[in-house]
Amino acid sequence: MDPVRYRILGTAQALRPDGSPVPVGGARLRALLTVLALRPGRTVPVRLLVDEVWDGDPPADAPGALQALVGRLRRALGADTVASAEGGYRLTAAPDDVDLHRFERLTGEGTRALADGDPAKAAVVLDDALALWHGPALADLPDRTAEAARWEARRLDALRARHTAALALGHAEQSLPELTGLCDAHPLDEPLQALRLRALRDAGRTAQALAAFEDVRQLLADRLGTDPGPELRALYAELLQPEELDGDGGAEGADPWGRPPRSRAHGGRG
Structure with missing residues (x-):
């Protein structure tokens, strides 16, 4: 047959x-x-x-x-x-x-479900997509570098979406081991780093999240000569002062560049 x-x-x-x-x-x-x-x-x-x-x-x-x-x-x-x-x-x-094309279809379905506010469906579909991988993409092509890199990047997109769904479902603790490994493998990937910080926060590990932000900030400065992007800076502000978030999601007095907060006056206290 x-x-x-x-x-x-x-x-x-x-x-x-x-x-x-x-x-x-x-x-x-x-x-x-x-x-x-x-x-x-x-x-x-x-x-x-x-x-x-x-x-x-x-x-x-x-x-x-x-x-x-x-x-x-x-x-x-x-x-x-x-x-x-x-x-x-x-x-x-x-x-x-063909598994590669089925992976692409399922990844598209999963990311659309996530965008539509259905993380439970997204998690199931993205799990099915990621389960199709059994090794490096196009492993038998003699010169696979460029084409395989495109599919490996697409796999990373699916992994980010899957962990976003996991956090939305309250599964931060379960996501942390894989997120940590992914961040170690892709240390300059800011969206991945933001997911790890969110997972740490949601798991009640705020101090670890702040320390991880500082590590990322230093890494970006050393390797790229840049500061963290808006997503990481906003997350840092939330981590510093969750009780003082204003209506725009920012934190009053939080320094987005990873420096310790200054003293602030509240009700006449210095």
Whole structure:
């Protein structure tokens, strides 16, 4: 029975309808499957297939070598899975049959649910999206740097949205370990750092949140020569004086640059 699902978020795989894997041996065969699965249902020109499968170092008879490789892929997956078309080949699959495209669809649904004020739905959908990852994106492409970086960035978008939903649902404590790891891996990502500070605050760890802000402020100054952006500064103000928040969400007298607050007069006291 022909496979109906493909994985390229990790090592390239083809899955039968029952979920069992179809053996796809050989690095070039997996590279070919990856290039085709990136564009399901679309004809991929021979020149592009040759360039990506052989990484700019094609064999002498590149079209013949590609044709032989396509034949091997058909024998592994089924004769009808790769169609010949004018000037190229196409994977006879719908976008949702490929984990990368299904991930993109689910991520879009999850972020829209979050924007619509439904964090519970967003959490479920984004969990389904993130569960599709089984390793580095496009792991079998010889030169995967640029394309894979785009999908890794999209995965980070999904993770930010998932943790935003978790905080909205009151799950700050559960989010903290992964958020901390993500901030360690992406220390200059201010939206991630803001999520970690919010999680610390919501978990009742205000002192740790203030210390984390100072670490981020110092890091941005040392590496980029900049101060924290508006989101982090506003969050810092909230952390300093939650009892004095005004109607605009700011804190009176809070210094947004990470310096200790000055003394203030309240009711005649200095």
